[in-house]
Amino acid sequence: MTRKRHGLAALAAAALLASACGNVIDAQNQAKSGSDHGGEGKLLRVAIFGGSWEKGIRQSVITPFEKETGIRVQAEIGTSTVTLGKLRQSPDAVDVALLDSGVSETARAEKLVATLPQDKIPALPELADRAKLRDREGIWALTMGYWALGLAYNSEKVKTPPTSWDDLWAPANAGKVAIPAPATTGGLPLALLAAGHAEAKGDTDLAPGLTKLRDLNAVSFFDSSGAASNLLQSGEAAVAAHYNSGAWPLADQGLPIKWVAPKEGALAADSRWHVTAKARNVEAAYKFLDFASRKQAQEGLVKTIYLAPANTTAVIPETVRGRMPYGPDGSLDDLLYVDWEMINKNKSKWTDAWTRTVPR
Template sequence: MRLTRRDFAVGMTASIASMSLPRIASAQSQLVVPTYGGLWAKFWEEQLLPGFSAATGIQPQIDVGLGKDFVSKIRAGGGRSPYSVFMGNENIAAMLRAEGFFEPFDLAKVPNAQKVFPQFVNKDAAGIRAIVSPIGLAYRTDLVKTPPTSWHDLWENPEFKGKTGLYQIGNTGAVLFLRLVAELFGKSPDDFDTAFSKIKELLPFTQASWSGEVATALMRGDAIVAPVDWTEIMVLQDKGAPVAIVAPKEGVLAFEQSFNLVATGAEKEAAHAYVNYVIDAKVQQDMAKAFYTSPSNKESVVDEAMATRTPIFGDRMTEIKSYDWNSYVDKSAEIADRWNREMA
């Protein structure tokens, strides 16, 4: 998931906004939370964490990095994790969960979880998918005569042959698309043989390792249609690019940032308070304005201007296909290897 380059208002008092929040945890730190770089870190440092501290009196520290860094640090931590809370795509979180690194939340300590759309609270409180960035079908408005309305159009619209862009298997977007195709054409989201067979029918297609590369392919005309997150297309539209994005009639995919309680992390009470704050209705609204995400809190308000650009909110959140990744964990390495061999 890649965030918008839009500037956003801090919305905090000067005294709160001026608080110093170190990026990397020190040996004396207690509540340590990871987040990504760039505008993720900017949002966390200037808005989210100061607001959290003002509301709770807790002074967290953040560790800025990539998802793979967070995974490595948790696995290398032995009996003590550097983090109290893990944040990462749900399919990645599922692997660490299967390895025993997480424990369930006590939802009595996360009252805002009752306001989260049920599909984003994992069974037995084993993770909360707190930040949701829908993935639809984007296309070049100046190069496509018949805009897509269905995922099936990737196969059925002859305009798209050889001009489709897809994520590379190292990106969660590719795994989401694989499971979607398995569901659409096969017996279940785990019918990978059918999914591989159908996706190979789209060859040749442009592969990208992250959303920015999908955007580049679209702007170059190497691809004229591609599954990509709303955030990326809104950024391009803000720059005047001839692109649009639609929600296919079968539903949309989404990058779901999963928050999990680390079993060997410190400050469990503070960790619960932190996640509770992240899913607060106002915080989710602020994220939507900054990042074009879809609020996971049912009480968040999306204004009219935002609603016309990012329509997946409120009742339409049910259009998001949120998969159970437990069945995928043991297959992930095999699937990645197969993709790299067959999707050249």
């Protein structure tokens, strides 16, 4: 090979190397900026829950959103507390975060989620007023749907179906009951209910409720919705203070599990969409929240994970009306709503009191 050809070969190799390095840098920049192959294909990182919730959210929200917008969604699966931990460690860990009530307020107090510009979410007027979480700076979260703590039971093992919270203490159910621990969404609200302060504001005395729970002959204090479902599925518990969204999927599997809203009212909770304070793909995040708040997406969540819709135009089919958190003939107004800021303020103190008082 002549010296000229050697020179041309060297130039070609250098060009290839430069191109390869450029591609690597472009790929790194794309990953850093949140873009996915450029153009309309933006990558949106969304934190959601697992299990039946993941299936329902993918089917009703994520897949049709991707199809309509061309934006690719990368789902990050985890509980509310796991997602909160990720955001505390890295505020830009995800663009959109799904968080339960209670955890949601904590994220806002720690400035981990952003105020939402109302003109970016056209579906906003269709949402119930209570589904738009506000503070002095504006709306900062949108409810995806409502669920509630009520009474789940095994219809083959429980001869008299429960209708009241008092039925947890019925002699026939002694040694067969499971209730949520204070680390769960329903734990401290249940203690407040037992103390007669389900909708209390400000500081309140939890001691009477803890004493009442101590006297409950419970077989288990569960730390997650999945754990409650496992207790019912295995037969270890025949009655549980459980969530409608966790109990009805067991019935879908053919198990003899039913759920009722107590006559005094079920304890309301909701799961909320947030745009994180350090989101990389903010515009796509707004589009996602708008899509998830629309009538079609909300109706899908009603049918898949039995959430009461936040969108006031959504229609609840008769086939699932009985599985709503307020029962077949109720509405959002029939639920009992707790003051999460008050609970969060007292959470450490009340959890310590629970630990000292309730377990045997």
